[in-house]
Amino acid sequence: MNNAIELKNLVKKYETPSGLVKALDDLTLAVPQGGIFGLLGPNGAGKSTTLEIIVGLRKASAGTVRIFDRDPQRDSQWIRQRVSLQPQESTIFPQEQVGEMLSFWSSLYDQPRDVNQVATWMGLEDLLTRKVAKLSGGQKQRLNVGLALIGRPKLAILDEPSTGLDVMARDDLWKVLRLLAEEGTTIVLSTHDLDEARVLCHEVAVIDRGRAVAQGSPEELIQKYANGTVISFRVNPDAMPDVLTELRAFGEPEIEDESMVSIRTDDTDSVIAFLSRRPTVSQFHMNEPSLHDAFIRLTGHEFE
């Protein structure tokens, strides 16, 4: 057993007033055990539906789901002890205090983590007696992530966990997630933050229109699908025709405005060397290939 999650040919259709909508369309992916796995895709791509099927909240219309080699519908009790979901809902049980909420959640599991440890991880240690209804959006989000982690899950499903967090809280959350991944917890998170996916995830699957269009480490995807570095520079308009002609040896240059040109290339050193020899060229700027580039290449459209 190598994979925490195996999804094969998943289809999910919804009845809507305007007809049948396919949220998942033959989605296949495998999530290895341990590490942080990102489901990457724009809103409406099918990420949340995929996560809901994994935790058994929804049934797939077709296809198979295996969680730690078990059927989530048949072995639901075994899975619920080991798989947790970060609630996206902001105020479940609004009358509860933060400490009471964490304690209640921990009481549901056989081997929970210490409430104070999770509260400290999530920066909630000073808010234990505050009512959930009185928390700010970011505090509620941290509590929700804490609830997903308190049962010591083998697999934690986090649905856009850093939404609403400030930079410091997000960095703290990333540290905790890395720590848990090092301890062997499998963390699956959905995100539409490409930077988060690149920095945090060991592996990502790009979801688009209900399909997993690619899977691999962020660097692998960038190397495979993002077409080189984008170099942009200013050029004297009088010299522009000559520069463009010579640049075509390295790729197809694009004119951004009357004096700004960019070119995407894998041979960065040669282009830089070429441009450096030109006194009519100035203000170099390099954009490393990104997941965004890879996404556009994979899907043929912008991320958002």
Added chain:
Amino acid sequence: MIQHKHIGSLLALQVRELIRNTSYFIFVIIFPFIMAGMFLFLSHLMKGEPGSPDFSPFVLPMAIFLAVTGTALTITAGPLAELRQSGALRVLSTTPIRKSDFLVSYLLVRLIMATVQIIVIEGIAVFLDLLSLKETGSVFLVSLLGLSMFLALGYIIGGCLSSSQLATNLGTLVQLLSLFMSGLAIPFAILPDWLTNILKWIPSTLFGNLIFWASGKPQQQVGATISFCITLAVTVVLVFLAIRSFKWDVE
């Protein structure tokens, strides 16, 4: 049965959520006493007035009816719909807790609360000489039957509607309508016969009828046995419908 390891934390959660929702909780606690106090006051004022109705026989049945329906409808239906609306039920279904455990604990806390209310009301009624001590047992048992019937109804309302506001309003509407049609707030003696002949067969009226019977009041319209049988049958049907119609999640 509720899993033993969960019961303490589940019940504690349900109690906290119930009593901290002060606007509903306090209203449901004090409303029966306010209405009973008003009827006692009216009864006191009209005492000795020739031809005036005597409200004193209505004080105890009405207080029990309001306690039972307030708990079973107002603070059951709305908060249950709220749990679905907020996504709490949905999230809980991904935890090891069994759905039935959560719902049983939800109802158990309300059952205990209404039971305590009934006992307190009976105690005050005995103190005020509105009820004899030997009648307290039968009034209590009859109240539990009515509580079961209305709890099932509150569960149906909260189990189907996704808007807590709508569920609360509907629960309160059902409570007030059933109170006014039961003969507990408006004596049947002042209503036309044709209307009384219809209203006396409504299950909530039969429940009121049973309280009259159990407390030895002469206002009952239908025999105790038939009232009991119909109320029990309606309760069984409502419990069945409550279980079948409950929606855990919003699609």
